[in-house]
Amino acid sequence: MSRGSNAGFDRHITIFSPEGRLYQVEYAFKAVSQSGLTSVGIRGTDSVVVLTQKKIPDKLLDSSTVTNMFKLTPRIGCVMTGNGADSRSQVHRARVEAGEWKYKFGYDIMADVLCRRLADISQVYTQNAEMRPLGCCMIMVAIDPQQGPVLYKCDPAGYYCGFRATAVGAKQTEANSYLEKKLKKKPELTHDRTVQLAITCLSSVLSSDFKASELEIGVVTKEKPKFRMLSEEEIEAHLVAIAERE
Amino acid sequence: MLHSLKPCEQQTGGGFCFENSRRNAVLESSLSEFGYKAPSARKTGTTIAGIVYKDGVVLGADTRATDDMVVADKNCMKIHYIAPKIYCCGAGVAADAEITTQIMASNVELHMLNTGRPPLIAMVTRQLKQMLFRYQGHVGSSLIVGGVDVTGAHLYSVFPHGSYDKLPFVTMGSGASAAISVFEDRFKPNMELEEAKQLVQDAIAAGIFCDLGSGSNVDLCVITEAGVEYLRGYDKPTMKGERAGQYRYKPGTTAVLTKTVTPFSLDVVDESVQIMDTE
Numbered sequence: 001m002s003r004g005s006n007a008g009f010d011r012h013i014t015i016f017s018p019e020g021r022l023y024q025v026e027y028a029f030k031a032v033s034q035s036g037l038t039s040v041g042i043r044g045t046d047s048v049v050v051l052t053q054k055k056i057p058d059k060l061l062d063s064s065t066v067t068n069m070f071k072l073t074p075r076i077g078c079v080m081t082g083n084g085a086d087s088r089s090q091v092h093r094a095r096v097e098a099g100e101w102k103y104k105f106g107y108d109i110m111a112d113v114l115c116r117r118l119a120d121i122s123q124v125y126t127q128n129a130e131m132r133p134l135g136c137c138m139i140m141v142a143i144d145p146q147q148g149p150v151l152y153k154c155d156p157a158g159y160y161c162g163f164r165a166t167a168v169g170a171k172q173t174e175a176n177s178y179l180e181k182k183l184k185k186k187p188e189l190t191h192d193r194t195v196q197l198a199i200t201c202l203s204s205v206l207s208s209d210f211k212a213s214e215l216e217i218g219v220v221t222k223e224k225p226k227f228r229m230l231s232e233e234e235i236e237a238h239l240v241a242i243a244e245r246e
Numbered sequence: 247m248l249h250s251l252k253p254c255e256q257q258t259g260g261g262f263c264f265e266n267s268r269r270n271a272v273l274e275s276s277l278s279e280f281g282y283k284a285p286s287a288r289k290t291g292t293t294i295a296g297i298v299y300k301d302g303v304v305l306g307a308d309t310r311a312t313d314d315m316v317v318a319d320k321n322c323m324k325i326h327y328i329a330p331k332i333y334c335c336g337a338g339v340a341a342d343a344e345i346t347t348q349i350m351a352s353n354v355e356l357h358m359l360n361t362g363r364p365p366l367i368a369m370v371t372r373q374l375k376q377m378l379f380r381y382q383g384h385v386g387s388s389l390i391v392g393g394v395d396v397t398g399a400h401l402y403s404v405f406p407h408g409s410y411d412k413l414p415f416v417t418m419g420s421g422a423s424a425a426i427s428v429f430e431d432r433f434k435p436n437m438e439l440e441e442a443k444q445l446v447q448d449a450i451a452a453g454i455f456c457d458l459g460s461g462s463n464v465d466l467c468v469i470t471e472a473g474v475e476y477l478r479g480y481d482k483p484t485m486k487g488e489r490a491g492q493y494r495y496k497p498g499t500t501a502v503l504t505k506t507v508t509p510f511s512l513d514v515v516d517e518s519v520q521i522m523d524t525e
Contacts (some may be wrong), residue, residue, distance in 0.1 A: 105369040
C-alpha cells in the first residue's frame with residue numbers, strides 16, 4: 001500500500017487516505033461520543049421530543065447555567081451532543097443563518113432548509129485543510145407549517161437526514177436499536193407517549209433510573225409550536241406516569 | 247439666488263399671490279444666462295392596477311409604452327411572470343421594470359429549488375424592496391406584485407425608492423389617480439370573478455382615457471389557487487369603430503361653371519446628363 005505517498009498526513013488533516021477514507025471526519029465522530037452523554041429524539045403524531053442527560057460532574061457547578069438544548073428560532077429547537085465549545089459555535093452559526101434568512105426573505109426559515117445549510121457548512125470543513133470538522137452533532141426539531149412534526153440530524157461529516165427517531169452520543173448504537181424495536185409496528189404516538197418513550201429508551205440503554213433533575217427535555221407540539229423545555233415538575237409527572245405503568 | 251422658504255405675503259385686497267412665479271421667472275432667466283435649461287417633469291406613462299377578490303387576485307395594465315410624447319409601443323406587455331402563481335405589473339422606466347422582474351423571477355426559481363416549496367409573495371416583495379432601496383430610487387420601477395401562495399392571496403405595491411404597501415387594491419403609474427378613483431368608488435371585499443374583472447377593466451380604461459401616458463388595450467391577469475389566466479387584450483376600448491356608410495362624394499356632385507385652358511410655351515434652356523452610381 002502506498003503508505004508513504006501522503007507522508008502520513010491523511011490522519012492529521014482532512015485529505016483522503018489511500019483507502020478513500022477521511023480519518024479526521026471519523027475522529028470527529030469519536031469526539032461526539034467523548035462527552036459521555038447520549039441524546040434521543042423521537043417524532044410523534046403531533047409533536048417532536050428531544051431528550052438528553054444532564055450530568056453535573058462538579059458539585060460547585062450551578063446546574064441552571066448548564067444546558068445542551070438551544071432555541072435556534074422561536075419555532076426550531078435543537079439538542080447538541082459532543083464537544084461543548086463546538087456545539088455553541090454551531091448553534092450560533094445556525095442562529096445567524098436563520099436570522100439572515102428572515103431578513104432576506106421575510107419569513108421564518110424551515111427546519112430542513114436550516115439543517116441542509118448547516119450540513120453544507122460542515123461539509124466545507126471536511127474539505128478545507130486549514131479547518132477541522134466540529135466535534136458535535138445536532139438534532140433539530142420543529143413543527144413545519146406544511147409537513148407537520150419534523151426531526152432532523154446533522155453530523156460532522158456534512159450528512160443530514162430526517163428521522164422518525166434517532167439517538168446520538170456514547171450509547172447511540174444501543175439506543176438506536178431500542179428505538180427501532182419500539183417503532184417497528186409504527187405506533188400512534190401521542191405527545192405524552194413520545195416523551196415517555198424517550199425517557200424509557202435512555203433509562204433502559206443506560207440501565208439506570210433518572211431523577212427529574214438529571215434530564216433535559218425539549219418539545220414542540222402542534223398546539224404549541226414554539227420550542228420549549230419541560231420544567232422539572234413536568235418531567236417528574238412523566239417519570240411518575242412511567243413508574244405507574246410498570 | 248432667491249432661495250426663500252418664507253410663505254409669501256398676501257397683497258392687500260386678497261386674491262392669489264404670484265411671488266413664486268416671479269421667483270421662478272428670475273431663476274429661469276439666470277439659468278439660461280449660463281446656458282442651462284430648467285428641468286422638465288418626466289412622465290412615465292402607465293396605468294397598472296390590482297385587486298384581491300374572493301378566490302385570488304386580478305391584475306390589470308394598459309399597453310402603451312411612451313418615449314416622452316411619442317408612443318413607442320402600442321401593445322406592450324406590462325404584466326410580467328415571476329413564479330407560476332405570482333405575477334408583477336411594472337410601471338416607470340420600461341427597461342428597469344422588465345429587468346427587475348426578470349431578476350426576481352431568477353431569484354425565486356433558485357429559492358424554490360433550494361427549499362423545494364412554492365414561493366411566498368412576501369418573499370418576492372422583500373427582495374424587490376431591498377434591491378430598489380439599495381439603488382436609492384435610481385432604478386425607476388414602480389411595481390404591483392400579486393399572486394396566490396400557501397398562505398392565501400396577497401397584493402403588494404412597491405415604489406422605486408423601496409417602500410411598499412400591502413393592500414386589497416392598488417394602482418400605480420401616471421394613470422394611477424384615474425384608476426384609484428374607480429376602485430375607491432366601487433371596490434368591495436370578496437367580490438365575484440366577473441365583478442372583479444369588470445372593476446379592474448374599468449379602472450384601467452379610466453387611466454387609458456384620462457391619462458396621456460396610458461392607452462391602447464387593457465390586459466388582465468387572473469390568479470387563483472387553481473392557476474393563472476392571462477387575458478391579453480381583454481378589452482380594446484380605443485379600437486377604431488366601423489364606418490356606417492360611404493362618405494365619398496360622387497363625381498359630378500360639384501357643378502362646373504366655367505373652364506379656361508392656358509397653354510405654356512416652354513423652351514429647352516439647358517440639358518445635362520448625370521450618371522447614377524449603381525454599384
